[in-house]
Amino acid sequence: MSSLSRLLFLAFFLSLLFFASNSEHDNRTTYIVYMGSHPKDRVSTRSHHERMLEEAIGSSFTRGSLLHSYKKSFNGFVVKLTEDEVQKVSEMKGVISVFPNGKKQLHTTRSWDFMGLSQQVSRVPLVESDIIVGVLDTGIWPESPSFLDEGYGPPPPKWKGSCETSLNFSCNNKIIGARSYRTSGNYAIGDIQGPIDSNGHGTHTASTVAGGLVRQASMLGLGTGTARGGVPSARIASYKICWSDGCSDADILAAFDDAIADGVDIISFSVGGHTPNNYFNDSIAIGAFHAMKNGILTSMSAGNDGWKPFTIRNFSPWSLSVAASTTDRRFLSKVQLGDGRSFDGVTINTFDLNGTQYPLVYAGNIPNVSAGFNGSISRFCLRNSVDSDLVKGKIVLCDHFVSPKKTIFLEGAIGIIMQDNRPKDLTFPFPLPASHLGTQQGALISSYANLTSLPTATILKSTEGKYKATPFVASFSSRGPNPITPDILKPDLSGPGVEILAAWTPLGPPSGAEEDTRQLLFNIISGTSMSCPHATAVAAYVKSFHPSWSPAALKSALMTTAFPMRADLNPDAEFAYGSGHINPLGAVNPGLIYNATEIDYVRFLCGQGYSTKLVQQVSGDNSSCSRGDFDLVFDLNYPSFALSTPMSTSISQVYRRRVTNVGSANSTYKAIVSGPSGLKITLNPSVLSFKALGEELSFELTIEGSISRGIASASLVWDDGQHNVKSPIVVFDPNTFN
């Protein structure tokens, strides 16, 4: 052990001691106190928050317990409180919610061509290069070839942000801003302070949105092509909110507070946690609300907790919730047995064994007996269950998927073959040659391993294959219905999130496993974390043509032009893919827009039973929920329609909507409705005649009838011969999902 690492080790134990002894005396936990918008007449300050706390909890308040004040874009603070104090603070005037500072988790370049956004598409480069994308993630690797700033002018004048420069980190004209957040002040071992990305995730998402062109990019030969973001001229502002131990609510809100004030145009947010019980008890929904209030759309990952229903994590009506689907490319890693048979498995395998056959051993036959395991356990390759001496120099067959971060016990093994019935659309890079197969193939391999005297196998480097029917929503992508407001359809749409090649940091192992020594500039990973930045980029692309469009207008453009997805490939239909698959070129020219402003969301919140007091504080104005100043959920001007209702009960539900003409001045749109028998969907009026651009017309949609199955999918299309403005209509029985 070098003296430096011994020192670090010592520091680590000292810090453990420090925290342990500290917590004996202080049972305060960290809470977020959210207070909505700033009062009209003044901006809140730290001293204001201190006075509030003194008043609420009296002499037991110490200044050091106030960890952070939000004071730029909204009002609130982070403070350490006991349970009694939480009660007192919650009752104070101006406090909307008090919630514990929880932890959230992190949830190319085939993908752009797959969606029709080729390198040759028309662009508005001067406007595009003025677009600033705020990426809230694990930071950024500034030396990536994706972030070279050759040919970029200085940051646009509206930019008010800053760059946390250090010895090893500086911004340029591509990455124009970078900040990092660690409200707790305690850094976990191995984390690098400052905005530098030592994980890779933030570099990957940022480059998917706005990375410049990098020719001959690949992950050690896989996915070779030109890597590029969807808006390669746009600027990046990086906000590091996630560390090796997760992403805290306090840091998430601090980043939103800054990003809004810094002047970003759009926010990309590939992070999520548990399902909140209330929109204003959730740092992400709160941050996105204030972004929307300031004209900034937040594009969010739906979550990676599929395929079960109600697993969507980010679903506030003022943000865009993005599911993850396949492209036409997939990666296969073949297993070849000594007897010549071969099987297609999946994983992202960059290792080349040169076709050499190695001894094959079945994990069920090599239990770690001294630790008390037998074959019925070791076959699953659980931690320590296999005899690590007997895997050396061999390829191991396991009857279960093993996470890439947990293969360390196989150190010395040549490779791992895993077989189970898990979906094969979630693939990972592993720190050693690996292949993941289905149970039928697995049974053939295990019987070969059992019954042959000297069984051998090899695992080939991954090759590119094609999906027969694509796109489909990945099994891991979180599904609707919306857990808080079931009558608003979520997710909103789907985008590429499976096996996406994008930039990486050489500081972070591509498989996430510590023993992985590959230092790469590109990596291939999957998740709604990867589909979210695709949607962010498309929204930014649309904004480059229509700089004045509101967040709701951008969202509407993306949703109403989405490519239809096939319900036969996606049994959860709209709860998997929302309006369908993102269509970058179509979204630029949607014809009509379902616009909404803060007032619409405020009226919606009133209709949801949030009090006038809460709504006034959130919005910072004197909006009132009384006197009919509220909307039922059905009247929020949303570009999709959902209705939660028991099966076989007769329905009659009216939705009021408004559409703004952004197509041709003189245009007449006719309503085309399709849906299952049993549902009668009528439009009033069913023809909309526009005389001018920007003109807004209202209509009512009525659903009558009843449903006889869990989900009934229908649709409305406004058609003027040029544009198809399409909205899904979903009537469902939530009980059939439980």
Ligand SMILES: *[C@@H]1O[C@H](CO)[C@@H](O)[C@H](O)[C@H]1NC(C)=O
């Ligand atoms: C911590 O909790 C214990 C009992 O659970 C209590 O007696 C003590 O007063 C608490 N300390 C503080 C600082 O609240």
Ligand SMILES: *[C@@H]1O[C@H](CO)[C@@H](O)[C@H](O)[C@H]1NC(C)=O
């Ligand atoms: C900064 O970079 C140098 C050279 O690459 C490296 O030795 C050093 O550890 C880095 N420091 C930090 C804090 O990352």
Ligand SMILES: *[C@@H]1O[C@H](CO)[C@@H](O)[C@H](O)[C@H]1NC(C)=O
């Ligand atoms: C917010 O969440 C906390 C913890 O789950 C809960 O105690 C509190 O009642 C919630 N507040 C609101 C306003 O929903």
Ligand SMILES: *[C@@H]1O[C@H](CO)[C@@H](O)[C@H](O)[C@H]1NC(C)=O
């Ligand atoms: C495969 O062949 C290459 C080139 O000859 C060599 O560098 C590499 O070490 C070989 N790999 C293995 C696992 O034998």
Ligand SMILES: *[C@@H]1O[C@H](CO)[C@@H](O)[C@H](O)[C@H]1NC(C)=O
């Ligand atoms: C194997 O171990 C498990 C768990 O320890 C035990 O339940 C089982 O009976 C064992 N099987 C045999 C064949 O010993």
Ligand SMILES: *[C@@H]1O[C@H](CO)[C@@H](O)[C@H](O)[C@H]1NC(C)=O
């Ligand atoms: C068996 O498991 C124990 C831990 O329970 C571990 O220390 C030991 O190294 C393992 N033995 C072998 C041969 O893998």
Ligand SMILES: *[C@@H]1O[C@H](CO)[C@@H](O)[C@H](O)[C@H]1NC(C)=O
């Ligand atoms: C291989 O052997 C194990 C016992 O060692 C047994 O459980 C398993 O069913 C066998 N598999 C096949 C396909 O024969």
Ligand SMILES: *[C@@H]1O[C@H](CO)[C@@H](O)[C@H](O)[C@H]1NC(C)=O
């Ligand atoms: C939508 O509403 C906002 C706020 O009133 C307005 O600025 C914008 O021009 C409207 N239309 C579009 C297409 O964004």
Ligand SMILES: *[C@@H]1O[C@H](CO)[C@@H](O)[C@H](O)[C@H]1NC(C)=O
């Ligand atoms: C409150 O709202 C009314 C209109 O409803 C407006 O005239 C008045 O200026 C508002 N007052 C404040 C303080 O915003």
Ligand SMILES: *[C@@H]1O[C@H](CO)[C@@H](O)[C@H](O)[C@H]1NC(C)=O
């Ligand atoms: C729209 O139509 C009206 C009458 O049909 C015509 O007078 C007007 O010039 C047209 N406007 C445009 C922009 O084409």
